[in-house]
Amino acid sequence: MTITQLQYVLAVAEYKNFTLAAEKSFVTQPTLSMQVQKLEDELGVLIFDRGKKPITITEVGKKIVDQAKNIVAEAERIKDIVDQDKGFIGGDYTLGIIPTVMPTLLPMFLNTFIKKYPKVNLIIKEQPTDALIRNLLDGHLDAAIAATPLEIEFIKERPLYYEPFVGYVPQNHRxxxxxxxxxxxxxxxDVLLLQDGHCFRDGVINLCKSTKNIQGEQFKIESGSFETLVSLADEGMGMTLLPYLNTLQLESNKKRNLKPFKSPSPAREISLIYHKSELKIQITDALREVISSIVRGAIAFQDVKIISPLAKN
Structure with a gap:
């Protein structure tokens, strides 16, 4: 039994297809199939039922896959230990970021980080929170930036900053x-919302639900971008709420429509999240230090009330 064989098993378990698993593992399909077969022969069991399309995992195979995840993760930790002992900060690092944070935060820290840590090959993926959580569990992401708290047992959360909500209220609004x-x-x-699936939308709904002025949940318009919500508000379709960093990008004539909240301002907590196994923690720590130092100067608000992104329907 080898680590490589276990990695191939995990690839097949994920993609349910030997050809695709081989492609993602950067080997030929015959090589991958042969290694998985050798492992099955050694163990004397079938891990995969090849008679079904897509391929399914046998009952004993599910237990083997779960254990393989632990073994592969611990093998990667050995390299991590050596890197940390040498003080080396480099290698591939895959970071996920939620869509409502990516456009504002990424330009603020990316250039600084890659210049300070040129040996890190930073791979960035924009994904909704559900996908981030799933990919952190499966090992496809080393860390992610998301609205918290998430209260998930296998995830560690380290707050980066607290971003206040700001009202965008056009001149003809009540x-x-x-x-x-x-x-x-x-x-x-009366509040224009992002489409379902955005955690900022859930935070706004939770904020509205804490008031007594709810006329119902028949939302007239939902959009995928804050820019669209601002344009719709300008057309008299209602008001909207924006994260503070998004307001910095508005044109000067639109900034006059911004309305801050009375202290304590409702805000969202943005955190760096990662698996509790803490693989590549030296890169995670470096990333957190860079982001925190940059954003600290952009957001001066202190008195905030955190609105959870968790839906409370």
Whole structure:
């Protein structure tokens, strides 16, 4: 039994196809199939049922796959130990970022990080929170940036910053005369929302649900981008809420429509999350240090109230 054989087993278990598993493992299909077969012969069991399409995992195979994940992770930890002992910060590192954070945060830290740590091959993927969690569990991501708390047993969360919500209220809106917003001002039927699946949307809904001014949950318009929500608000379709960093990118004529909240401002907690196994922790620590130092200067708010992204329907 070899680590390579276990890695091939994990690839087949994930993709349910020997050809695709070989492609993702950068080997030929006959090589991968032969190694998996050799492992099955050595163990005297079938890990995969090849008679079905897609390939399925046998009952004993499921137990083997679960154990293989642990063994492969521990093997990778050995290299990690050596890298840390040498003070080496480099190698491949895959980072996931949620869509509502990626456009504002990535340009702020990426150039600084790659210049400071040129030996790190940073691979960045934009994914919704559910996909980030799944890929962290499967080992396809080394870390991710997401709204927290998530309260997931196998994930560690390290806050990077607290980003206040800011109201975008056009001139003809009922709240345009308010200098400061409160949660009591919000009416969920009047707030333009992101599409389902965005954690920021869930946070806004939870914020609205904490008020008494809810007329119902029949949302007139939902969009995939904050830019679209701002444009729709300008057309008289309602108001919207924006994360603070997104407001920095608005044109000057639109910034006059921004309304901060009365202290404590509702805010979202943005954290660096990673598997509790802490593989490549030296790179994770370096990434956190760079991001925190940069964002600290951009967000000066101190008195905030964290709104959970977890849906509470």
């Amino acid at each position: 709240l345009s005369g308010e200098q400061l917003l409160t949660t009591e001002h919000l009416d969920v039927s």
